[in-house]
Amino acid sequence: MASITIEAITKTFGAVPVLHDIDLSIGDGEFVVLVGPSGCGKSTLLRMIAGLEDITAGEIRIDDRRINEVAPKDRDIAMVFQSYALYPHMTVADNMSYSLKLRKTAREKIAEAVGAAAGKLGLDPLLQRRPKALSGGQRQRVAMGRAIVRHPKAFLFDEPLSNLDARLREQMRAEIKRLHKSIGATSVYVTHDQIEAMTLADRIVAMHGGIIQQVGNPLDLYDRPANLFVAGFIGSPAMNFVEGHCRAGVIETTDGSKVAIPDGIQLAEGQAITIGVRPEHVRIVATPEIGTYTARVDLVEPTGFGTIVHVHLLGQDLKIYTLERGIAVVGQPMHIALDSARLHLFDRETTNRIG
Amino acid sequence: MTRKRLILTVLHRLAVLAYVAFALFPLFWLLKVSVTPTSLLYTEGVRLWPSQASLEHYKFVLTHSSFPTFFLNSTIVSASTAVIVTIVSSLAGYAMSRFVFRGKYWIVGLLLLTQMFPLVMLIAPMFKMLSPLGLTNSLTGLVIVYVAFNVPFATFLMQSFFDGIPKDLEDAAMIDGATRFTAFRQIILPLTLKATTFPVGLLSFVSKFSVDFGQMMAAGVLALIPACLFFLLIQRYLVQGLTAGAVKG
Numbered sequence A: 001m002a003s004i005t006i007e008a009i010t011k012t013f014g015a016v017p018v019l020h021d022i023d024l025s026i027g028d029g030e031f032v033v034l035v036g037p038s039g040c041g042k043s044t045l046l047r048m049i050a051g052l053e054d055i056t057a058g059e060i061r062i063d064d065r066r067i068n069e070v071a072p073k074d075r076d077i078a079m080v081f082q083s084y085a086l087y088p089h090m091t092v093a094d095n096m097s098y099s100l101k102l103r104k105t106a107r108e109k110i111a112e113a114v115g116a117a118a119g120k121l122g123l124d125p126l127l128q129r130r131p132k133a134l135s136g137g138q139r140q141r142v143a144m145g146r147a148i149v150r151h152p153k154a155f156l157f158d159e160p161l162s163n164l165d166a167r168l169r170e171q172m173r174a175e176i177k178r179l180h181k182s183i184g185a186t187s188v189y190v191t192h193d194q195i196e197a198m199t200l201a202d203r204i205v206a207m208h209g210g211i212i213q214q215v216g217n218p219l220d221l222y223d224r225p226a227n228l229f230v231a232g233f234i235g236s237p238a239m240n241f242v243e244g245h246c247r248a249g250v251i252e253t254t255d256g257s258k259v260a261i262p263d264g265i266q267l268a269e270g271q272a273i274t275i276g277v278r279p280e281h282v283r284i285v286a287t288p289e290i291g292t293y294t295a296r297v298d299l300v301e302p303t304g305f306g307t308i309v310h311v312h313l314l315g316q317d318l319k320i321y322t323l324e325r326g327i328a329v330v331g332q333p334m335h336i337a338l339d340s341a342r343l344h345l346f347d348r349e350t351t352n353r354i355g
Numbered sequence B: 001m002t003r004k005r006l007i008l009t010v011l012h013r014l015a016v017l018a019y020v021a022f023a024l025f026p027l028f029w030l031l032k033v034s035v036t037p038t039s040l041l042y043t044e045g046v047r048l049w050p051s052q053a054s055l056e057h058y059k060f061v062l063t064h065s066s067f068p069t070f071f072l073n074s075t076i077v078s079a080s081t082a083v084i085v086t087i088v089s090s091l092a093g094y095a096m097s098r099f100v101f102r103g104k105y106w107i108v109g110l111l112l113l114t115q116m117f118p119l120v121m122l123i124a125p126m127f128k129m130l131s132p133l134g135l136t137n138s139l140t141g142l143v144i145v146y147v148a149f150n151v152p153f154a155t156f157l158m159q160s161f162f163d164g165i166p167k168d169l170e171d172a173a174m175i176d177g178a179t180r181f182t183a184f185r186q187i188i189l190p191l192t193l194k195a196t197t198f199p200v201g202l203l204s205f206v207s208k209f210s211v212d213f214g215q216m217m218a219a220g221v222l223a224l225i226p227a228c229l230f231f232l233l234i235q236r237y238l239v240q241g242l243t244a245g246a247v248k249g
């Protein structure tokens, strides 16, 4: 087990810059999730920790030992690939024991370690099979088994669940979390699925365009997104954004409606603002009151547990997530309240959070 | 519907059969002449099978001619060529597939260029190079020449095989504790070997055995045996090998 320190890491492929000045320190036993849209450089950063990509500039340390020049095999790290990368010509048992064999571990020790890992993951009946004869979920388990069998200093995961169907993904997600609780090893997990990030992470690192946008625990990112990117990325259904300007002590939206400025926030007259409000924080009220809005229902999407209601409001297709069934009827008007404490304000120029 | 299918199937089989008979007929003729005693060769006219078959030609070829020596030499040369070509081209092909390096473009160009010269043009210069080294009229010289001729194409072939193997596999092996070379040897090669050694080795086999060992039909039949066996043996891999690069598997 180990801590990982990433300091001023930059990566360019030829002339193309991919990562810009990344700083991150991962504590011993911590589960950190790198999340961001496709192409933002998550895998590249992970592969640099693994030693599979050169480091253009900066330094990576494991337990205060600089590893920039250390070969992958000497970093004592395990990795689970999106493609699983199981060795096709070896049985499950051989796949799992390969790393131990390379380390010249005694045969009884290998059998013991493979047995223990197989037990943890329910792989016992599959040990003599080849990867070709396994289902996707079973291959995923073997890939996990191959990683945990040798008790490495850290685990790296590159979208390990993205090839599974939704149900299996949920199941494995919980299993990974349980596994981390029991093994407690330092883990870096890459995903573009924000639910996976929220549910698994001790800390989330949100990336975009090769730059870290925000680092924090999952609820921090949900409650206080640092900028428009994080606000839009974390949460499902995604946050609503309403554009407006500060005029005479209120925010005037593009359609001329007015939104009160939350307490304790100072805005400059004329400042361009984007208001963010999560669909689950838009309230539907029975009767119009002061400060409520009225809008016609455009679309109703029942999800089973809740319902997503689309209305046209504040110059926007505004989504509302409600747990009340049958409250919205397409074409009917509806009264809506925005709690000022639940609003997120962003400067539209810098895209950063205000307050 | 099913009747129509049946008729179509039968017709299809008949057509295939007719083609096979047509393609194999010269071989059959070779065999037939080789077992016809000399006395009957011109006296019986055109028949499908001589009235009396004998193995006298085979006996003669095997005991009174240089065929066994030629045959042995041929086998030695082909086998060594196949082994050397496989080793060299797999290493070269791996490098071409996995690494970006300066001059790669030009090396590929040069490899292609070597394939453009007809053999005849090269005989004189090759002789000039090999004779001061004392390698003319020697099996070693022959192996060197054959290797030189076969490596470029074999390298391309190997490269395309390696291109078809996901990079993740070596990455996983290297993280598991292997050096790149160990990963290549223990993970990548075993995956390609079955599919590739055969076609690559084959390249060096086929041309040599189609060499005519004189007018003797018997020698012809004997000379065909290794190539036939080889084809039979690898047939499964050949089809698989040639498509291995094409689909993700």
Ligand SMILES: Nc1ncnc2c1ncn2[C@@H]1O[C@H](COP(=O)(O)OP(=O)(O)OP(=O)(O)O)[C@@H](O)[C@H]1O
Binding pocket: A013, A016, A018, A036, A037, A038, A039, A040, A041, A042, A043, A044, A045, A192
């Ligand atoms: N070997 C390479 N050569 C050139 N560019 C590369 C190479 N590998 C990755 N890139 C580029 O680097 C950027 C980041 O790639 P990376 O694979 O890290 O993205 P990612 O965040 O993992 O995306 P995804 O979610 O799609 O896996 C991409 O724009 C990609 O095109």
Ligand SMILES: [Mg+2]
Binding pocket: A042, A043, A044, A158
């Ligand atoms: Mg990726």
